[in-house]
Amino acid sequence: MLHLRLLFPLLFLVLPVQAETLREAAGGKLLIGCAIATRDLDDPELTNLITQQFNCITPEYEMMPEKLVDDHGKFTFDTADRVVGFAEKNKMPVIGHMLVWHFITRKWLFESPDGKPLPREKALENLKTYIDTVVGHYKGRIKAWDVVNEAISDKDGEYLKDTPALRAIGPDYIEKAFQFAQAADPQAALYYNDYNIEQPGKLDRTLKLIHSLREKGVKIDAVGIQGHWLLDWPPAGMIGKGVEALSAAGVKVMITEMDIDPLPRDSSGADMSQSEKGANPYPETLPSEMQEKLAKRYGEIVSELVRHPAVTMIGFWGTHDGRSWLNDYPVKSRTNHPLLFDRKLQPKPALDAVIKALALPKEGRSPNRPSP
Numbered sequence: 338m339l340h341l342r343l344l345f346p347l348l349f350l351v352l353p354v355q356a357e358t359l360r361e362a363a364g365g366k367l368l369i370g371c372a373i374a375t376r377d378l379d380d381p382e383l384t385n386l387i388t389q390q391f392n393c394i395t396p397e398y399e400m401m402p403e404k405l406v407d408d409h410g411k412f413t414f415d416t417a418d419r420v421v422g423f424a425e426k427n428k429m430p431v432i433g434h435m436l437v438w439h440f441i442t443r444k445w446l447f448e449s450p451d452g453k454p455l456p457r458e459k460a461l462e463n464l465k466t467y468i469d470t471v472v473g474h475y476k477g478r479i480k481a482w483d484v485v486n487e488a489i490s491d492k493d494g495e496y497l498k499d500t501p502a503l504r505a506i507g508p509d510y511i512e513k514a515f516q517f518a519q520a521a522d523p524q525a526a527l528y529y530n531d532y533n534i535e536q537p538g539k540l541d542r543t544l545k546l547i548h549s550l551r552e553k554g555v556k557i558d559a560v561g562i563q564g565h566w567l568l569d570w571p572p573a574g575m576i577g578k579g580v581e582a583l584s585a586a587g588v589k590v591m592i593t594e595m596d597i598d599p600l601p602r603d604s605s606g607a608d609m610s611q612s613e614k615g616a617n618p619y620p621e622t623l624p625s626e627m628q629e630k631l632a633k634r635y636g637e638i639v640s641e642l643v644r645h646p647a648v649t650m651i652g653f654w655g656t657h658d659g660r661s662w663l664n665d666y667p668v669k670s671r672t673n674h675p676l677l678f679d680r681k682l683q684p685k686p687a688l689d690a691v692i693k694a695l696a697l698p699k700e701g702r703s704p705n706r707p708s709p
């Protein structure tokens with residue numbers, strides 16, 4: 338009996354111990370992020386979950402231009418400051434989301450009140466003022482900025498989306514935004530962030546953008562693949578190939594907004610100009626066979642991602658199913674179940690699958706992963 342009792346602690350030394358949280362499983366090698374809103378900070382159970390599971394924060398909505406500046410150019414940082422303060426208190430780096438996007442913005446940045454594009458010089462001045470003020474406010478406190486969000490066209494044969502910034506400034510609004518951001522906080526890493534850019538077509542256009550920034554000497558550190566994926570699209574191998582191609586262009590790759598939509602829908606990606614009508618098949622809970630499918634899919638994708646040294650961050654777009662934007666996109670008012678925790682903050686089988694994939698045996702990981 339005595340020798341068994343002596344043996345027991347030794348077993349922990351020889352048997353691998355399964356990590357219990359995402360951040361433990363990532364083992365300091367990867368940033369594991371989540372998007373949060375200020376109201377999440379009022380729920381102690383949720384803040385506990387956030388600090389136990391994740392090691393990096395993205396403000397989900399609080400840093401969008403619509404939140405930071407009003408129609409008259411007055412800036413307010415109160416709510417965004419609360420998120421940043423929470424992250425700092427818990428020593429979690431913050432990814433600033435985002436500086437330029439054609440959704441959830443302020444029209445005056447690039448358009449006159451009658452909807453016409455502003456003269457280029459005026460639009461550039463506005464862009465610079467906005468970036469100087471926001472990036473300047475957080476100088477030294479934000480690890481990285483999504484400088485430009487969703488600028489690349491979804492259509493083959495068209496390079497950039499036709500947006501107010503493009504109409505007012507021209508295609509170089511992207512490099513200007515990166516240059517203004519670099520000048521405002523030279524230490525912050527700078528990302529280009531978009532959906533479906535791991536997929537053929539949009540991938541080529543993204544590579545074109547990276548090469549053109551690089552040729553002009555514009556600093557770009559990483560590309561953020563948003564990672565709003567479906568149960569059956571895109572294949573994990575396609576994601577891996579996309580990551581390889583992006584990293585071969587000389588950037589790190591972040592998965593910035595990961596979720597997997599288990600509900601039926603027509604479109605893939607995250608084009609917020611589109612909406613759909615559709616069924617709400619699981620208004621209470623996700624049935625166990627669907628939970629298993631979701632878990633398998635999460636496991637396959639994360640196993641693929643951790644094989645690539647260029648991937649230094651995986652962030653989830655929300656914390657639990659009740660706090661996912663997919664409850665309203667692309668179909669309004671559904672009960673969606675895309676994340677790793679359910680509405681009661683309980684772990685789903687998908688959490689276990691991701692933890693196992695993150696903790697893949699050493700040989701599945703590259704020793705050359707740069708620090709995030």
Ligand code: XIL
Pocket residue numbers: 397398441486563594607662
């Ligand atoms: C969504 C947020 O989750 C919502 O709270 C907000 O109302 C709209 O935007 N791609 C992005 C994110 O880059 O900013 C979007 O987030 C989801 C799609």
